Amino acid sequence: MNEKTPAKPEIAPVDFEYASSREATDLVEIDDSYGLWINGASRSPASKRYFSTINPATEEPLARIAEANERDVDRAVKAARKASDSWRRTPGKERAKYLFRIARMIQERAREFAVLETLDGGKPIKESRDFDIPLVAAYFFYYAGWADKLEYAFPGLKPEPLGVAGQVIPWNFPLLMMSWKVAPALATGNTVVLKPAETTSLTALAFARLTAEAGLPSGVFNVVTGAGPTGASLVAHPGVDKVAFTGSTAVGKAIQRSIAGSPKHLTLELGGKAPHVVFDDAPIDQAIEGVVNGIFFNQGHVCCAGSRLLVQESIADHFVDKLKRRLETLRVGDPLDKNTDVGAINSEAQLDKITELVDVGIEEGAGIYQPACELPDRGYFFKPTLFTGVSQSHRIAQEEIFGPVLSIMTFRTPAEAIEKANNTPYGLSAGVWTTKGSRILWMADRLKAGVVWANTYNKFDPASPFGGYQESGFGREGGKHGLLPYLSGVR
Amino acid sequence: MSRVDVRKTYKLYVGGAFPRSESGRTYPALDAADSVLANVADGSRKDLRDAVRVARGAQAGWAERSGYNRGQVLYRVAEMVEDRADTFVDQIRASGPTRAQAKREVDRSIDRLVWYAGWGDKFAQVFGNLNPVQGAFFNISAPEPTGVVGIVSPEEPALLGLVSRMAPVVISGNTAVLLASERWPLTAITFSEALATADLPAGVVNILTGRKDKLVPVLSAHMDVNAIDAWGNGWQGLDAIEIAAADSVTRVVRPPRSIEWADDRSSQSPHMIADFTELKTVWHPKGL
Numbered sequence: 001m002n003e004k005t006p007a008k009p010e011i012a013p014v015d016f017e018y019a020s021s022r023e024a025t026d027l028v029e030i031d032d033s034y035g036l037w038i039n040g041a042s043r044s045p046a047s048k049r050y051f052s053t054i055n056p057a058t059e060e061p062l063a064r065i066a067e068a069n070e071r072d073v074d075r076a077v078k079a080a081r082k083a084s085d086s087w088r089r090t091p092g093k094e095r096a097k098y099l100f101r102i103a104r105m106i107q108e109r110a111r112e113f114a115v116l117e118t119l120d121g122g123k124p125i126k127e128s129r130d131f132d133i134p135l136v137a138a139y140f141f142y143y144a145g146w147a148d149k150l151e152y153a154f155p156g157l158k159p160e161p162l163g164v165a166g167q168v169i170p171w172n173f174p175l176l177m178m179s180w181k182v183a184p185a186l187a188t189g190n191t192v193v194l195k196p197a198e199t200t201s202l203t204a205l206a207f208a209r210l211t212a213e214a215g216l217p218s219g220v221f222n223v224v225t226g227a228g229p230t231g232a233s234l235v236a237h238p239g240v241d242k243v244a245f246t247g248s249t250a251v252g253k254a255i256q257r258s259i260a261g262s263p264k265h266l267t268l269e270l271g272g273k274a275p276h277v278v279f280d281d282a283p284i285d286q287a288i289e290g291v292v293n294g295i296f297f298n299q300g301h302v303c304c305a306g307s308r309l310l311v312q313e314s315i316a317d318h319f320v321d322k323l324k325r326r327l328e329t330l331r332v333g334d335p336l337d338k339n340t341d342v343g344a345i346n347s348e349a350q351l352d353k354i355t356e357l358v359d360v361g362i363e364e365g366a367g368i369y370q371p372a373c374e375l376p377d378r379g380y381f382f383k384p385t386l387f388t389g390v391s392q393s394h395r396i397a398q399e400e401i402f403g404p405v406l407s408i409m410t411f412r413t414p415a416e417a418i419e420k421a422n423n424t425p426y427g428l429s430a431g432v433w434t435t436k437g438s439r440i441l442w443m444a445d446r447l448k449a450g451v452v453w454a455n456t457y458n459k460f461d462p463a464s465p466f467g468g469y470q471e472s473g474f475g476r477e478g479g480k481h482g483l484l485p486y487l488s489g490v491r
Numbered sequence: 492m493s494r495v496d497v498r499k500t501y502k503l504y505v506g507g508a509f510p511r512s513e514s515g516r517t518y519p520a521l522d523a524a525d526s527v528l529a530n531v532a533d534g535s536r537k538d539l540r541d542a543v544r545v546a547r548g549a550q551a552g553w554a555e556r557s558g559y560n561r562g563q564v565l566y567r568v569a570e571m572v573e574d575r576a577d578t579f580v581d582q583i584r585a586s587g588p589t590r591a592q593a594k595r596e597v598d599r600s601i602d603r604l605v606w607y608a609g610w611g612d613k614f615a616q617v618f619g620n621l622n623p624v625q626g627a628f629f630n631i632s633a634p635e636p637t638g639v640v641g642i643v644s645p646e647e648p649a650l651l652g653l654v655s656r657m658a659p660v661v662i663s664g665n666t667a668v669l670l671a672s673e674r675w676p677l678t679a680i681t682f683s684e685a686l687a688t689a690d691l692p693a694g695v696v697n698i699l700t701g702r703k704d705k706l707v708p709v710l711s712a713h714m715d716v717n718a719i720d721a722w723g724n725g726w727q728g729l730d731a732i733e734i735a736a737a738d739s740v741t742r743v744v745r746p747p748r749s750i751e752w753a754d755d756r757s758s759q760s761p762h763m764i765a766d767f768t769e770l771k772t773v774w775h776p777k778g779l
Contacts, residue, residue, distance in 0.1 A: 256737035261730025444773045454775045461624035471740045491762035
């Protein structure tokens with residue numbers, strides 16, 4: 001037999017490159033220009049001004065968007081005011097059916113919204129398709145059910161809508177952040193003027209058309225597009241009863257100041273610098289996945305991103321080595337490619353901010369590590385980045401970078417982990433990895449954070465309240481608690 | 492010759508002790524006829540900062556106690572107020588009310604303390620939630636104390652107003668720095684004697700007498716204060732409080748448009764406890 005053994009065939013080198021698997025974009029129609037959505041129809045702006053929105057992955061313009069000035073905002077708020085009387089008197093069960101209908105229509109057109117979100121914002125299609133849009137539908141479905149059950153949410157009290165809600169949302173989860181605000185506002189009988197972020201207006205405008213198709217009465221939902229000044233006009237408008245803002249802590253503070261002493265109600269969902277604590281008894285492979293998801297999900301454009309890794313000293317070298325190896329396998333690039341893990345940075349301005357803070361990290365003496373991935377020639381991209389040897393006082397340990405940059409620190413004892421974890425002015429979220437149940441609960445009690453993910457990270461659900469401590473803002477979105485910011489008579 | 496009585500020196504209450512103001516200043520507390528009743532400490536900005544530091548130091552330990560234990564301590568405060576009821580009645584009478592009215596205010600204050608004492612181990616059951624999320628996850632939300640709370644006590648009713656705002660703040664595990672009624676400061680200091688003998692840990696409640704126009708801005712702007720209770724301030728000047736508070740996203744609990752302090756329906760509620768809490772949500776996977 002031996003002499004009959006054939007010579008080994010030549011083994012061709014295996015190509016581990018993924019074939020491109022690009023999501024089709026032909027189901028999305030993008031207009032050349034978009035007006036403001038006021039009183040149930042698209043309107044030309046009184047400002048007569050437009051700005052362009054681009055695809056951050058290609059830097060190519062997608063459309064021109066109306067820029068709302070004070071007069072435009074005034075028209076939108078007046079439309080919402082006018083619609084408020086009948087909307088608040090619309091029986092809860094009828095309001096509910098509009099919202100159920102909207103949830104269903106989002107599900108029907110989920111792929112279209114997902115592609116549009118990715119085109120305009122740069123997030124990987126697998127995230128917009130599997131995370132953002134399904135959750136948008138879920139939030140509408142969840143709050144639809146509350147619309148006619150508010151007296152059970154607050155027994156013995158008389159919940160009443162506040163009136164007109166002015167809502168200003170960020171660019172990191174455009175349609176999802178919209179749903180967190182619009183669904184509870186409409187369910188509780190408020191009308192809405194929404195100001196989306198200027199780099200990601202398209203899905204909100206597409207949603208506005210969907211509300212018309214759903215038959216939502218005119219003026220109940222309005223969209224004013226534009227940048228900071230448009231948002232400031234909306235917040236300052238005397239016809240607004242309730243201001244809800246998600247965005248940076250600096251802008252949140254400015255809003256808190258600007259409405260000081262006015263009768264307006266306010267909720268703020270601001271920045272974070274979340275600690276992600278890994279103990280030596282953690283399930284290492286799962287923890288690695290959790291940490292990677294915690295900071296590289298949505299390019300790190302996540303207010304609750306686990307941007308500070310606190311790993312127990314005894315496993316730190318091993319853990320960081322594994323993390324570096326895992327980073328090599330992340331696929332960075334075309335957001336429309338279904339294999340892509342890390343897509344485009346949302347804007348040039350954000351890319352500049354990330355670059356600046358990473359430079360600061362290097363200057364301050366932290367050790368930088370980036371995988372050997374190639375970035376596309378065009379568009380705004382940034383390599384997944386780790387910093388080791390970070391100290392508490394480094395700016396990259398204190399300031400929100402809002403990008404794919406993880407600052408790694410170590411600790412020895414649980415008490416030290418808590419001390420370091422809580423050592424920022426923020427308090428939005430935190431992560432803990434350990435197999436010891438009592439330690440999870442001990443940590444969860446002491447972490448100054450509105451959301452604690454134990455042995456998981458970045459999980460969201462419409463039934464689960466979300467919001468921060470301290471300079472991460474106040475008020476909760478999601479769950480029964482998410483109704484409170486839109487009601488009076490509930491305390 | 493009849494006996495000369497021994498008068499009380501009215502000082503601050505900070506960290507479980509009764510210091511004088513570091514400024515060495517006092518101001519006269521007048522009765523309703525503008526006669527001098529006593530000289531009370533004119534608390535300074537530094538006294539206020541000291542009080543915040545002490546309150547911060549006491550907060551974690553107070554919050555770690557069980558709600559049952561905090562309830563017992565607050566109940567003990569009620570006992571101590573009951574024990575000093577006559578003193579409180581006399582001091583309230585000096586501000587104008589009749590004996591019967593003063594008695595009603597003291598009784599109401601004691602009853603309110605007892606009412607909040609009972610919430611210590613219950614409010615989290617009312618405001619917390621097990622959340623039915625999708626997927627195999629355990630998800631629970633519960634209120635936690637926000638931290639250090641600055642309380643601007645109402646000018647009147649001095650005792651009932653102070654008690655009504657302090658009790659819901661403290662029962663959940665917050666610590667407090669309280670600015671007493673400037674016009675009628677005596678009951679606040681006598682109340683601090685009740686606190687000091689009620690097993691309330693040092694620093695959990697700190698009471699300053701002094702000029703509100705000087706102290707309120709410092710309290711509002713303090714970076715280590717988590718929330719300001721503006722009920723006692725009213726809407727006048729609320730904008731200045733909120734502007735200062737915004738520097739550290741301090742929560743400002745706004746007053747209602749009108750307050751009936753003696754009315755239980757409008758001035759005591761578990762929602763007033765919730766106003767000074769933060770909701771924390773914890774996720775954990777379920778699996779084998």
